[in-house]
Amino acid sequence: xxxxxxxxxxxxxxxxxxxxxxxxxxxxxxxxxxxxxxxxxxxxxxxxxxxxxxxxxxxxxxxxxxxxxxxxxxxxxxxxxxxxxxxxxxxxxxxxxxxxxxxxxxxxxxxxxxxxxxxxxxxxxxxxxxxxxxxxxxxxxxxxxxxxxxxxxxxxxxxxxxxxxxxxxxxxxxxxxxxxxxxxxxxxxxxxxxxxxxxxxxxxxxxxxxxxxxxxxxxxxxxxxxxxxxxxxxxxxxxxxxxxxxxxxxxxxxxxxxxxxxxxxxxxxxxxxxxxxxxxxxxxxxxxxxxxxxxxxxxxxxxxxxxxxxxxxxxxxxxxxxxxxxxxxxxxxxxxxxxxxxxxxxxxxx
Amino acid sequence: xxxxxxxxxxxxxxxxxxxxxxxxxxxxxxxxxxxxxxxxxxxxxxxxxxxxxxxxxxxxxxxxxxxxxxxxxxxxxxxxxxxxxxxxxxxxxxxxxxxxxxxxxxxxxxxxxxxxxxxxxxxxxxxxxxxxxxxxxxxxxxxxxxxxxxxxxxxxxxxxxxxxxxxxxxxxxxxxxxxxxxxxxxxxxxxxxxxxxxxxxxxxxxxxxxxxxxxxxxxxxxxxxxxxxxxxxxxxxxxxxxxxxxxxxxxxxxxxxxxxxxxxxxxxxxxxxxxxxxxxxxxxxxxxxxxxxxxxxxxxxxxxxxxxxxxxxxxxxxxxxxxxxxxxxxxxxx
Numbered sequence: 165x166x167x168x169x170x171x172x173x174x175x176x177x178x179x180x181x182x183x184x185x186x187x188x189x190x191x192x193x194x195x196x197x198x199x200x201x202x203x204x205x206x207x208x209x210x211x212x213x214x215x216x217x218x219x220x221x222x223x224x225x226x227x228x229x230x231x232x233x234x235x236x237x238x239x240x241x242x243x244x245x246x247x248x249x250x251x252x253x254x255x256x257x258x259x260x261x262x263x264x265x266x267x268x269x270x271x272x273x274x275x276x277x278x279x280x281x282x283x284x285x286x287x288x289x290x291x292x293x294x295x296x297x298x299x300x301x302x303x304x305x306x307x308x309x310x311x312x313x314x315x316x317x318x319x320x321x322x323x324x325x326x327x328x329x330x331x332x333x334x335x336x337x338x339x340x341x342x343x344x345x346x347x348x349x350x351x352x353x354x355x356x357x358x359x360x361x362x363x364x365x366x367x368x369x370x371x372x373x374x375x376x377x378x379x380x381x382x383x384x385x386x387x388x389x390x391x392x393x394x395x396x397x398x399x400x401x402x403x404x405x406x407x408x409x410x411x412x413x414x415x416x417x418x419x420x421x422x423x424x425x426x427x428x429x430x431x432x433x434x435x436x437x438x439x440x441x442x443x444x445x446x447x448x449x450x451x452x453x454x455x456x457x458x459x460x461x462x463x464x465x466x467x468x469x470x471x472x473x474x475x476x477x478x479x480x481x482x483x484x485x486x487x488x489x490x491x492x493x494x495x496x497x498x499x500x501x502x503x504x505x506x507x508x509x510x511x512x513x514x
Numbered sequence: 515x516x517x518x519x520x521x522x523x524x525x526x527x528x529x530x531x532x533x534x535x536x537x538x539x540x541x542x543x544x545x546x547x548x549x550x551x552x553x554x555x556x557x558x559x560x561x562x563x564x565x566x567x568x569x570x571x572x573x574x575x576x577x578x579x580x581x582x583x584x585x586x587x588x589x590x591x592x593x594x595x596x597x598x599x600x601x602x603x604x605x606x607x608x609x610x611x612x613x614x615x616x617x618x619x620x621x622x623x624x625x626x627x628x629x630x631x632x633x634x635x636x637x638x639x640x641x642x643x644x645x646x647x648x649x650x651x652x653x654x655x656x657x658x659x660x661x662x663x664x665x666x667x668x669x670x671x672x673x674x675x676x677x678x679x680x681x682x683x684x685x686x687x688x689x690x691x692x693x694x695x696x697x698x699x700x701x702x703x704x705x706x707x708x709x710x711x712x713x714x715x716x717x718x719x720x721x722x723x724x725x726x727x728x729x730x731x732x733x734x735x736x737x738x739x740x741x742x743x744x745x746x747x748x749x750x751x752x753x754x755x756x757x758x759x760x761x762x763x764x765x766x767x768x769x770x771x772x773x774x775x776x777x778x779x780x781x782x783x784x785x786x787x788x789x790x791x792x793x794x795x796x797x798x799x800x801x802x803x804x805x806x807x808x809x810x811x812x813x814x815x816x817x818x819x820x821x822x823x824x825x826x827x828x829x830x831x832x833x834x835x836x837x838x839x840x841x842x843x844x845x846x847x848x
Contacts, residue, residue, distance in 0.1 A: 173680035198680045219712070231711040235703075286835070301833065304818040309795060311738075314725055315802040318736035323727060324806045325662030328651060332804045333659045334736050335650050336725045338716040341661065344701040345669050352676030353832045356554050359522035359683050368520065371833030376821050379810060380831040382663045383586040388574035389807035390826025393582070395574075400660045403573040404538065405636050410657055418657060420642040424634035427642040429658055432705040432715020435645040440626045446644075446699035447706050455710040460700040461677035462628065464689035 171466050172199025177358065179265040180205060180256070181240060184212050186343045187297050187313075187350075187374060188269030189236050190457060194351035195265065196239050197459045197468050203484050204240040205256065207247050208505035211477060212237075215508075227477055227508055231454075234474035238456045243485075244478030246503045247278045255498065256280070259488050260289050265354055269297040272307050282369045292367040293357040297350050301373035313340030313374070320378035321395075325385065328399040328410075342374040348460065349377055450474065478506035519841075520834045521555025526682065528552075529596055529614055530560040531605025532587075533568050539637050539667045539694050540606040540623040541568065545587040546664075546671025547604050547621060547678065553830040553839050554679070558591040559600070561613065567593070589827065589848040590841055602678055607632070618687045621678045623670065627693040635694070637666040644698035645705045653719020670697040721768040727804055728775070728782045734804040735782065735790050746797035751781045 177200040181192035189204070189212065196202040206212055214233040220226035243259075246252040260266060266285065268275060275281060275296075282294050282302075296302060299311040314334040317323045320342070327333035335341045350372050357368040379386065389395050400410045408422035410429070418429040428434065435441055450456040450473040459468050481504045485495050498504045532545030545560075552558040569584040576582055596603075596613040603614035604621040607628075614620055622628065625635045638660055641647035646666070651659030674692045681688040699706060708715035716722065727734040739747055741764050748756045755777050760766035767774050782790060787803035794801035805813070807826075816822050820838055821829055829838045 171684075173684035194676065232704075232707065235707055235711060300815055301819055303833075304815040306815040309802070310798050310800040311802060312740075312800050315736050315738045315800045318727070318734075318738075318804040319802040321805055321807045321810050322662055323734075323736060323804045326650075326659055328657045328659045331729070332727045332734050332736075333651055334725060334727060334738070335661070336723050338649055338704050338720075338723070339646070339702065341665070341701070344703070345665070345672065348669060348672035348676055348697075349831070352550065352672060352679055355676060355679040355683060356522040357520075357834075359554075359679060360520050362683070363522065363524065369833075369835050371836070373819070373821075373831060373833075376816070376819070376828070376831035379816075379821070380828045381665060381668045382807065383828050384574055384582040385663060385807045386810060386822060386826040386828055387586055388576060388582040388826070390811055390822075390824070391576040391578075391582070393574055393576055395807045398662070400638065400657065402636070402638060402660075405638070408636055408638055410638070416654065418642075418648075420636070420638045420647070422634075422636045422639060425636070425639060427635075427639040429642040429648045430645045431648050431717055432645055432709045435643075435699065435702075435706050436709040436715070438643070440630065440643075440695060441699055441706070443630070444627055444693055444696040444699065446696045447703065447710060455707055457703060457707075458696070458700055460673040460692070460697045462691040462693075463677070463681065464628070464691065465687065466684065 173466070174198040174200040174355070177201070177264045178262060179203070179267060180259055180263045182266065182268040182270065184269055185214050186236065186340070187346050188267050189214070190347040191295065191297065191350040191354070192240070192267045193236060193457055194347060195354060198355070200265070202240040203243050203259070203480070204237055205243045205245055206477065208244055208502065208507070208509040209246065209248065211508050225507065235455060236457050238450045238470055238474045239472035240475065241480035241484055242475040242477055243481055244505045247280070249503055250279070251498065251501065252503045253279050255485070255503070259484070260285065260292060262488055263292060264358065265293045265295065267295045267297070272298055272302065286367065286369050290367055291361060291365065293354055293361065294367070294369045295350055295354050295372060296370065297346060297372045297374065299374055301376065302371040311375070313343035316342040316375045316378050320375045321382050321385065322378055325382070325395060325397050327397055332397070342378045345381065346372065346374045346377050476506065478504065481506070519837065520839060523551055523554040523556035526556045526601040527599060528556040528558045529600040529603035529617060530558050530591055531603060531609040531613055533560055533562050534609040534613065535606040535623065536608060537606070537635060539635060539640060542664050542667035543623050543670035543674060543692070543694065544604045544606070545569070546668045547674035548591065549587050550671070550675040550830070551678070552590040552841065555841070559594045559596070560588060560591045561596045562593050585848045586827065590843045590846050592843070592846060602682060604674060604678065619678065619681045619690070621674045621690040621692065623674065624691065624693050626695050628691040637664060640666045640694050640698050644695055644702050646698050646702040649702060649705050649716065649718050651718055658718060666694065666698050669701055670694045673697045721765045724764050724768045728779065730782050730785060730787045730790055732786045735787050736802050736804060738800045738802070743799045747794065747799045750793055750797060751778050753777050753781070
């Protein structure tokens with residue numbers, strides 16, 4: 165593994181990232197930005213669905229060209245390993261012997277189907293921090309409910325209170341708010357678990373429910389409801405800011421005005437062109453020049469940066485396994501058996 | 515006796531300058547970050563201005579006139595002066611300069627970043643500037659929709675806590691800067707990245723916006739599905755017109771939402787949220803009910819997981835080896 169910056173808070177921390185799309189993968193990216201080494205592990209039969217994208221040219225290595233995948237996963241080492249095969253599972257278990265953190269956001273039950281049940285991992289690797297990010301959590305009657313981020317906005321209470329018109333509003337596939345915001349919380353919970361491990365020597369299994377987080381972020385409304393207060397949908401009115409309003413700008417757009425200031429309601433084009441956005445850290449650049457998921461905080465003494473571009477699928481198979489102590493012949497055998505790969509097994513769009 | 519409660523910040527003192535921030539978005543973000551620190555086991559001290567707790571009168575209000583916002587954000591913190599040793603302090607630039615000069619780890623909230631002026635700003639203004647307001651809601655000419663509650667400030671609070679925990683782990687002195695705009699734009703990355711990576715940004719209510727809420731017999735459900743879910747969903751509703759153009763493709767359904775709703779609306783309107791959810795989930799279609807906060811108090815999933823206290827207060831949303839992190843703090847503000 166490349167040496168991480170020893171000055172950063174998570175220098176020396178090794179993360180095995182089984183995260184998909186945003187909730188899992190972008191949580192691991194925050195750990196990377198804080199100095200951890202991250203190995204993203206994907207199966208040749210089940211790569212991150214973010215690799216599939218509308219602009220894919222099927223005559224190419226389309227799985228390495230998804231812009232949003234590269235945006236989110238820049239800087240991670242890529243290991244393409246078949247976890248469904250017992251030999252692949254054994255490889256992952258050897259990686260976990262040296263790892264500090266495992267991040268996963270599979271459908272509940274998938275880890276167990278791989279023989280990687282968190283309870284077993286907890287026992288076998290007592291110092292490992294396992295972060296399981298899911299819709300509903302590991303337990304409860306709705307554990308297996310199928311949800312996307314916007315489903316959770318509905319079931320968590322956010323949609324009921326959101327919307328300027330008659331109907332409750334969900335953010336939809338362009339935002340999927342719970343998938344974004346959970347990364348900010350999950351990364352913090354993982355760092356907290358590493359602090360706890362520093363204190364006690366013990367790892368942890370963190371059960372992170374995106375639905376619970378979404379309700380948590382409406383905590384005052386839950387407390388009010390429990391006391392019998394109503395939960396009105398206030399549209400764009402904030403009762404704490406009575407002087408504030410949303411007004412049409414006369415050109416088909418909108419402005420927000422409040423005592424002491426005003427702001428345009430930007431679309432993507434206006435946002436990307438805004439000076440304070442360009443100077444900010446929400447979107448940064450990979451060393452190859454491509455836009456990259458930014459870092460939502462800065463450290464004055466330990467500058468954080470996007471240090472590496474996105475690696476091709478399986479580009480680090482040999483490096484990662486060698487670092488974990490595998491002999492060259494063992495790696496050869498895994499490659500020959502198709503358990504290590506550099507392309508999806510069915511190299512077509514799903 | 516169960517296992518000892520995890521307390522990653524045990525023995526650490528955190529100064530919450532949320533009540534001394536000049537602007538409300540900063541105040542809410544700092545207060546949320548400090549609340550998380552308390553949940554992780556820190557002793558959190560919250561100095562108050564001469565006229566008292568600024569959130570004490572902010573909505574939502576309880577029937578007795580107390581503020582639910584204050585109760586949520588400040589439970590488990592101690593009101594008190596900014597004296598003595600602190601490991602970390604959270605606030606805006608001015609409050610940190612005035613009260614935390616000696617504190618080794620500082621988390622500083624700002625509108626645009628550490629080297630920019632901090633103009634008067636509201637959460638709605640931040641949502642507007644970040645594009646998050648503009649992307650949510652019905653298609654123009656309908657207005658955009660602000661996310662309920664304090665999502666802008668609370669998200670910044672989550673980011674602040676995460677960075678602060680990392681700085682504490684690193685040791686030594688550090689100033690963590692969190693820009694409210696950067697965090698909100700970070701959440702809304704698909705809009706910015708759409709322009710920068712693909713050359714076109716998604717816009718509110720575009721033809722791909724096939725997810726929305728639909729009226730059920732007893733409220734609304736969120737119609738959320740991927741292309742692969744359309745055949746089972748279509749078959750569940752069972753109207754032959756759905757087998758024809760323009761409803762065969764996602765963009766066709768998005769561009770003809772009114773016509774689609776005319777067909778599927780009655781099916782939803784005739785059924786309860788629970789009936790719709792059960793039928794959709796049986797086909798693994800990710801439809802879910804729109805629930806109000808009062809309904810969540812009785813929610814079977816939340817009950818089974820011990821997520822909400824009897825007074826509605828949510829636990830920190832993480833199970834830690836199966837435990838909830840629940841703290842009893844003597845002399846707390848709330």
